[in-house]
Amino acid sequence: MLELATGTGLAMAAGLNAWVPLLGLGLLSRHTDLVALPGGWSWLENGWVLTVLGVLLLIEVLADKVPVLDSFNDAVQTVVRPTSGGIAFGAGATSETVTVQDPGTFVSSGQWLPVVLGIVLALVVHLVKATARVVSNASTGGAAAPALSTAEDVGAVALSALAVLLPVLVVVALLGLGVAGFLVVRASRRRRAARAARASG
Numbered sequence: 445m446l447e448l449a450t451g452t453g454l455a456m457a458a459g460l461n462a463w464v465p466l467l468g469l470g471l472l473s474r475h476t477d478l479v480a481l482p483g484g485w486s487w488l489e490n491g492w493v494l495t496v497l498g499v500l501l502l503i504e505v506l507a508d509k510v511p512v513l514d515s516f517n518d519a520v521q522t523v524v525r526p527t528s529g530g531i532a533f534g535a536g537a538t539s540e541t542v543t544v545q546d547p548g549t550f551v552s553s554g555q556w557l558p559v560v561l562g563i564v565l566a567l568v569v570h571l572v573k574a575t576a577r578v579v580s581n582a583s584t585g586g587a588a589a590p591a592l593s594t595a596e597d598v599g600a601v602a603l604s605a606l607a608v609l610l611p612v613l614v615v616v617a618l619l620g621l622g623v624a625g626f627l628v629v630r631a632s633r634r635r636r637a638a639r640a641a642r643a644s645g
Contacts, residue, residue: 446611451537453607453614455562459569461508461600462521463501465532468604469539470494478541478608486533498595506591511586518574522567529566530559541608572625579632 467487472479472642487493507517537558548637573596580588606613 445539447537449594449611449614450539450541450607451533451558451562452565452618453611454532454536455529455565456569456618457600457603457607458532458562459525460573460596460603461501461504462525462528462566463497463504464600465536465604465607467494467497467530468499468601468608469532469535470497472608473539480540481535482538485531485538488531488535490611495632505593506579508596509590511581511589514577514589514593515581518570518577521570522574525570526563526567529569529643530563533561533562533565536607541611568625572628575632576624579628579635582635590617 454469457465469479469481469485470488470490470493473481474487474491474494504517504521508514528569536595577589577592580592603614606617
């Protein structure tokens with residue numbers, strides 16, 4: 445079942461940054477023996493695809509660090525990140541990696557199921573990230589946006605690397621993101637409650 449952990453890690457990474465896991469899979473498959481993409485996903489290692497992904501990654505990294513623009517970017521990415529998560533889960537979970545030598549029948553028999561799982565996982569992570577950004581921008585006037593964005597980029601790279609090299613640790617990362625999501629929701633509720641109290645007072 446390591447292939448599921450691999451797909452999960454890549455989809456979660458896509459929820460933070462749509463292009464990191466796709467670019468990572470493509471580069472690793474093209475230039476190393478760590479990943480062997482199946483035929484249906486081999487287009488990810490095409491030179492032109494890698495170039496486009498690199499440009500999109502650069503745009504995402506820059507746009508996500510500018511207050512206001514980051515919220516607009518998150519709105520656009522509500523479609524992009526889940527789509528990327530579906531692709532990343534489908535490609536990663538059906539690939540042979542350094543830890544997954546024989547992808548199971550769960551991911552190879554029904555190609556649509558891993559894609560749907562990836563879409564859902566990436567969407568959940570994206571919504572947590574976007575909500576956290578709104579709360580942060582409101583409370584810091586956008587000053588924390590560059591630091592948060594950098595942490596998210598690092599998280600996406602780390603999750604992608606773990607998914608390929610140490611997929612078991614993805615489960616630990618998933619628990620951590622669950623806790624983070626809970627804290628973000630609680631902070632958002634407290635903020636709304638404080639605003640309502642000020643308005644009624």
